[in-house]
Amino acid sequence: MFQPSPWRSDFPAIAALQGQQQTYLDSAATAQKPQAMxxxxxxxxxxxxxxxxxxxxxxxxxxxxxxxxxxxxxxxxxxxxxxxxxxxxxxxxxxxxxxxxxxxxxxxxxxxxxxxxxxxxxxxxxxxxxxxxxxxxxxxxxxxxxxxxxxxxxxxxxxxxxxxxxxxxxxxxxxxxxxxxxxxxxxxxxxxxxxxxxxxxxxxxxxxxxxxxxxxxxxxxxxxxxxxxxxxxxxxxxxxxxxxxxxxxxxxxxxxxxxxxxxxxxxxxxxxxxxxxxxxxxxxxxxxxxxGLDHLAIEAHEAALHARLLRGLHDRDGIRLLGTPQLALASFVVDNVHNADLAHLLTEQGIAVRAGHHCAMPLLKTLGLGGAIRVSLGFYNDSDDLQRFFTALDKALELLR
Ligand SMILES: Cc1ncc(COP(=O)(O)O)c(C=O)c1O
Known part of the structure; x- marks a missing residue:
């Protein structure tokens, strides 16, 4: 079922990015800006x-x-x-x-x-x-x-x-x-x-x-x-x-x-x-x-999107999450796939996610990882953004495996 974001149109850059065939899923790095700002x-x-x-x-x-x-x-x-x-x-x-x-x-x-x-x-x-x-x-x-x-x-x-x-x-x-x-x-x-x-x-x-x-x-x-x-x-x-x-x-x-x-x-x-x-x-x-926004509605929207993200990752073989995320984002690696290769193929398909050590190098080293992919959400994201991500992910994994 499509889950829209009622706040999406408050952020002109989201439409602009979509015009450039970009799906922005990197809000934990920096967020898009509302028209009011x-x-x-x-x-x-x-x-x-x-x-x-x-x-x-x-x-x-x-x-x-x-x-x-x-x-x-x-x-x-x-x-x-x-x-x-x-x-x-x-x-x-x-x-x-x-x-x-x-x-x-x-x-x-x-x-x-x-x-x-x-x-x-x-x-x-x-x-x-x-x-x-x-x-x-x-x-x-x-x-x-x-x-x-x-x-x-x-x-x-x-x-x-x-x-x-x-x-x-x-x-x-x-x-x-x-x-x-x-x-x-x-x-x-x-x-x-x-x-x-x-x-x-x-x-x-x-x-x-x-x-x-x-x-x-x-x-x-x-x-x-x-x-x-x-x-x-x-x-x-x-x-x-x-x-x-x-x-x-x-x-x-x-x-x-x-x-x-x-x-x-x-x-x-x-x-x-x-x-x-x-x-x-x-x-x-x-x-x-x-x-001025309805905080409970935002919380519910973010939670539902996050649950969808986790479900989609769990449903695919060989994906390993870093820890047990509760909200906002999920970082993962894929067995036998280098995160830089995966990131490259996602980027080529217009999916803007973060790859690498996420400015937490000692943590990644402790986990025995050279890097990971991170998908992060803003309240302007909707379920179509996630759908585009999963479609691109499936295509990339098909190529890499
Ligand atoms: C948890 C955390 N702390 C600190 C920072 C540093 O923020 P800034 O680069 O805006 O100074 C970040 C940015 O990614 C962060 O995620």
Whole structure:
């Protein structure tokens, strides 16, 4: 039975891609954008660009107002206690680097940073490099057979030397919610700071950072149907207060002379230089658009499409899933077929899926794999997209086997 997406026509790029005979199933890498975001983006440039937080003129005041209104919308989206807890960065990756530099002074040699085996490089390499620079120990939590962080192992590995826990909410490779409440409680019991990588999780459902109880929460706008070049770092006020400034320049300074300077607190103290003004305004418009949609309907649509995807993969011989995905995506390999060959044949048939290590090389190595194919869904996808994928997959496998 055909399952349409009622929101498909809100995303002009989907029709454009279809005109190019492309079926887009790579939303976990980056999502297509709603017209509401494109309108806000164009409006800003068409009605007068201006820098924020510094100009006294009218265009500057309007840009600053729109920029700060986006901060309020992000705070509201996450149920943060205050907009001042929202720092705009250039993406999730820069938010993690900000944290790894801004918190460096809180670690002493021998302290432990705990991550998990499924982390994206963005939530692995900044901590790994910090550990190397300062003689810290990086502890890696193992996974169970489904691809969830193993809580029994975590209970043994999160201990008195743990100073920070940094884990994903939803894996970009396995597509499983991670057991955050239990993990965050373990970190809290040890007095350790916690960082949640919400890059994938934020795209599905609404998450309340206060209820979650993490110290920091990170995501990228572009996966949440917003513009690229913008990331969000939420921090509890006490946790933000522990950050040291890390990038220096315009806008973040309080007072400066030639040989010394003092700096603003969060958020502006951590937004050195001209930010991605149009991008931040576009993210605000995206959240307004998303906020007006029926979330239960989206959840049901995504769940039904995901179930169809899993059923189709299960029904075909020799396909092995990575873990047990719960939503949003599925990564798989095919017995005796090289993923790069399969990816090539899918690409030739206009199927846009991701192939490779998915920026989680250590995880793929642990699984004994050189790469995998990942199909990921946005709420604009419909069952015809999946049908085209399966038709192309069958044809490719027929050729390769
Ligand atoms: C789980 C996860 N964390 C972090 C990132 C990094 O996001 P960005 O490249 O937007 O900085 C990604 C992007 O794929 C991701 O999937």
């Amino acid at each position: 494109l309108d806000a983006w164009c409006h800003y440039y068409q009605h007068g660009a201006a820098n924020v937080h510094r100009a006294q003129h009218l265009p500057g005041a309007l840009a600053t107002q729109a920029f700060e209104s986006s901060r309020e919308k992000v705070a509201h989206w996450l149920n943060a206690a205050s907009p001042s807890q929202i720092i705009f960065t250039h993406g999730a990756t820069s938010a993690f680097n900000l944290l790894a530099y801004g918190l460096a002074h809180t670690f002493a040699a021998g302290d432990e940073i705990v991550i998990s085996a499924l982390e994206h490089h963005a939530n692995l390499l900044p901590w790994q490099q910090l550990a190397q620079r300062q003689g810290l120990k990086l502890v890696v939590l193992p996974l169970d057979a489904d691809g969830s962080i193993d809580l029994a192992a975590a209970a043994n590995l999160i201990g008195p030397r743990t100073r920070l826990l940094a884990v994903s909410q939803l894996s970009n490779v396995i597509g499983r919610w991670q057991p955050l409440p239990a993990l965050l409680a373990m970190a809290r019991a040890q007095g350790a700071l916690s960082v949640v990588d919400g890059a994938q999780g934020v795209v599905h459902g609404r998450h309340d950072v206060q209820a979650l109880g993490c110290d920091f929460y990170v995501f990228s706008s572009h996966k949440l149907y917003g513009p690229d070049g913008v990331g969000v770092l939420y921090g509890r006020s006490e946790a933000l207060g522990r950050l040291r400034h890390w990038q220096f320049g315009g806008e973040m300074v309080h007072d400066a002379d030639y040989h010394s300077a003092s700096f603003q607190p969060a958020p502006l103290g951590f937004e050195a230089g001209t930010p991605a003004i149009a991008g931040v305004i576009g993210l605000g418009a995206t959240l307004e658009y998303l906020g």
